[in-house]
Amino acid sequence: MSPLAQPNGTATGAAAARYSGARVSRVEDARLLTGRGTFVDDVVRPGMLHACFVRSPLARARILGIDASEALALDGVHAVFTAEDLNPDVREQWYTLTGKDVPDTPRPPLAEDEVRFVGDPVALVVAEDRYIAEDAVELVSVDYDPLPPVVDYVTARDAEALVHAGYPRNVAGETAGRPAAELDPIFDGAPVVVRETIYQQAYAPVPMETRGMVAEWSAPDGELTIWAATQSPHEVRLFCSRLLGLPEHRVRVVMRDTGGGFGQKVMPLREDMCVMLAARKLPAAVKWIEDRRENLMSAGKSRHEHGDARMAFDADGTILAAAMDFVQDVGAYPTPWPVGTAGVIGMLFPGPYRIADATFSSTCVFSNTTGRAAYRGPWQFESVAREVLLDIAARRMGMDPADLRRKNLLKFDDLPFSNPNGMGVYTDVTPLETFEHGLTMLDYDAFRREQKRAREQGRFLGVGTCSYVEPTTAGMNLLSTEGATIRIEPSGKVNVYVSGGSSGNSIETTVVQLTADALGVDIADVNTVQGDTAVTPFGGGTSGSRSGSMTAGAVAETASVLRERMTAIAAHCLEAAVGDIDLIGGRAAVRGVPSAGMSVAEIAQIAYFQPDALPPGTPPGLEASGRYRAREPMIWTNATHVCTCEVDPVTGAVTILRYIVSEDCGPMINPNVVEGQIAGGTVQGIGGALYEHLAYDEDGNPVTTTFMDYLLPTAVEVPAIEYGHLETPGPGEGGYKGVGEGGAIGAPPAVVNAVADALAPFGVEITRLPITPESIVALVRGAQRTVTG
Structure with a gap:
């Protein structure tokens, strides 16, 4: 354990603070809990107009013509904008977070010539109120010439059709580590090599408040005021000034309350661009509020990806090398540039383990589906692939997964430790310490005894863990x-x-x-x-x-x-x-x-x-x-998630019994806030493991665009989360580290491993998410058929 790390306490040797470190009540709760918050939809401006989008019903088609005459004839309609009205006004289009020189992918405000996914914005209708705008949308006639869509990203590189003509084989970009051949001698000579291809489904941030914006142009002074649901008001301001060619001081962005973002609201997306561009052409402020169907259909997806992951082990279970070939679906219009994040997934794959040799490749592939967008812990798949593979490896070697991790996890005394894929140097983290802390909170040995008794009674309990390191507060980008x-x-x-x-x-x-x-x-x-x-x-x-x-x-x-x-x-x-x-x-x-x-x-x-x-x-x-x-290239944080569950192999029902998070995010400014962030991310991760799926049919039609189809975990399914804190100060101010994304990173593999552990007597291995009751029943039946056959 690090000299300053203390379970469930504060760092020793630090001067006592009067408020920092205390469970101070949130100052914003009074207005939010009494309904006095101000969200974008609460903003009302004189003579305000309302916008609604005409969206493509086809995954891929040529636009032969747009007839807006009936819509324009409807009383109360002010304008119908198409690509030829708005797109030529774009001056510059790049994000401060990524920088001007990133080789970004296409991102027109409105579809030009061709639509590329169901929900692609084709036209913008502006009317006196939302109801008239919705009616007018139905009156806009778009002549489409259907084209064969590229729906399955797994086969997209071999498809004849191209999502974007300038990207051969539908590849948006690739990155790689050292040549894989350099590791061949290690893998060829290793006593044990475990290799699996692990798939994760598409799912989405689903914030309580959908996207929204009010934009008001003042012609006399040449100023644009924007009220936005955003995570970064200054990013919106800079982006808008570049987009419209306005001096930055002529753009004002006001962000009051935002009902969740989770990455989806970090950067302006295409619809936001349309509202900004249209505002200067209208006599009054214009408001756009996304409905839930639009959010699920068009606001972006995440997580849709797979990795061919492999590890080489010595006879005693020591990891000798790790490698992953990673492929992700970036949809038609990803935001931001996806190639960098895909590279980070490969670079982080070795995780918090003592691995000296590793490599990776990553490939981003276009498809005729909604674009990939940022989502809490966008590199999360590295933990899914690694931690699921480790549990599979442990069972094949006849080891307890906890013992395999104990043998390989980094401890504080091992630091500094260089990530073998070039992600930097780990400092001020406690992977083994948080792991042991989490298992102690569970009483791991007692659970194994309980599990054995339960199996004798025909009940199937399981335990799964996930340990990860997370990069936070990067000091080497444009927002340092x-x-x-x-x-x-x-x-x-x-x-x-x-x-x-x-x-x-x-x-x-x-x-x-x-x-x-x-x-x-x-x-x-x-x-x-x-x-x-x-x-x-x-x-x-x-x-x-x-x-x-x-x-x-x-x-x-x-x-x-x-x-x-x-x-x-x-x-x-x-x-x-x-x-x-x-x-x-x-x-x-x-x-x-x-x-x-x-x-x-x-x-x-x-x-x-x-x-x-x-x-x-x-x-x-x-x-x-x-x-x-921020003077350090990266501030690292780490945690271990521990999940126990019971699985009914007949119905496929999964009941989470206990959920423990042992976290080291440095000294906590406010433990209530830290635990709230962990809880929120963990629930999203549980949803991704068991419930959520942004699914498409073979023609590229989204089939989960309402909460009747897109399942979210509710208070009934979510367990009480137990928190354990170790506090190792980081190198930044106050020793504070980030904590906002970890829950969403650690939960999916912990849940998957718990379910797989429960079903271990059946010989089941889980390599594809989500784990639905249907998939569990199929896995058990398949394993039983294999045994009887």
Whole structure:
């Protein structure tokens, strides 16, 4: 165990903070739980118009013509825009997160010449209200010439048809590690080699609030104001300014409350582009709110992929080498550029294990389905493939899967350790320690005894684990800085301005806690302003598990300036040395003399209204801006998920019995928030393992576009999640690490392995998700037929 890692506690050796580390109630809950939040659909502007999209009913077809005359004749319809109206207005189209020079894939606002998936936006109808717009959509006549679609990404590279003419064999891009032949001697000479192709189905983020935007063009001053459901208001602003060719200061983006994002709302998608482009052609603000069917049909999918994974083992179970050939479905219009993330999946495949030799290849393949979009832990498949393969390997070698992992997991004393596929150097993680902690919480040996008794009674229990390392807070991309502005008002109250992007991750509460501690003031005296690009400093928003650690750095950087100024004023007024002044509880006091002090409000009065009373060289006012730069290439976090379940082999029903997460995300700013993030991601991962499937038929028609067809886990199916915390400080500000994506990474393989363990007596191996009751029954029957045959 690392010297500073303590189970269920806080890091030793760190100065006690008054609020950071405490279970402070979320400051946003009062408005959200009482229905006083402001979401995009709550925004109303004078004379506001409403937009609705005409979408393709075919997976692939040429557009021969569009007749909007009947729609335009409908009373209340203002405009019908097609590709020829909007697409030529595009100036630049690239994302700050990925950069201008990335060889991005095509992404027209509206379909040009050809539609490429069911739901492809073909035209934009604008009317006085949503009902008229919906009716008008039905009146737009589009003449389609059907073409054979490319639906199955697995065979797409051999298909005659091309999703995009400029991409031979439907390949969007490829990456690879070292030549696979270099590892052939290891695999050829290994006592044990285990190889499986593991498939994961397509599923989606499904936020509670669908996508939405209000855009209002002010012609007199040439300014565009956007209210957006987004995780990154400054990304929307930059993207829009480039898209329209507007100066950045002529675009204002306002983000209030966002009901979930999970990656889907990090970047503007094609429909957002259409609303931005159309706004300048309309006499009033225009609102677009996506309905649930549109969200499931067109907002993007994730996870649809497979990997040919293999590992070589010594006779005692030591991993000698690992390799994976990975292929992912990127749909017709992926956002963002998918090739980089696909490469990360291959690079991370060795995971938290002591593996010296590894390689990978990754291939992104187009299909005539909705485009691949970012989703919580977009590299998650590396853990699915690795952890499922390890359980299969353990059973084939006659080992307990826990013992195989114990033999190979990295421990703190092994660090630093270089990822063999070039993903960087692991530091400040505790893979073996969190693994043992999770198994102790379960009492693994006791469960194995219970499992044995249950099998004698005809009941089938199983346990599965997943251990992973997660890259967070990347310091090597275009979003490696974060800003904050803090203003102590004349009353002594504090406003802290950060970019925001909170979509359920409680960044409001986090900022208030951090600022109260940094300034030594009462948390009730701190307010945060977020999500308005007109007043907040540039920031990268919520993505990549970066918000907590980056915001902590920005607040600390900025608050240090104000602390220095306040202590200088207090020392001058109290006739004390600056080094003897303590800021705590909203007061500046002389150390050792409790009666000698002054409140922050008194200091503010002097700073603003008595400049002659300030010490020499101290500027008036109490306002400062700062910018934090992440100095490490990556901050690593890690966890182990442990799942137990019972499986009925006759009906295929899976009942999760216990679910444990042992996490090391460094010191926790707010354990309530950390556990909430773990829970949310874990539930999404359980859904991906057992329920969710964004399915298409052989003609490319989506068949799960309502909640009658697309199954989500509910409170009935989700177990109470048990949390265990180890806290190893990372290299960034406060030692904080990211935690937002881990639950979604660890849950699917843990659940798969638990189900497979329960069905081990039948000789069942699970290599294809989701694990539906139908698939379980088929696997058991197939295994029984094999035995009897």
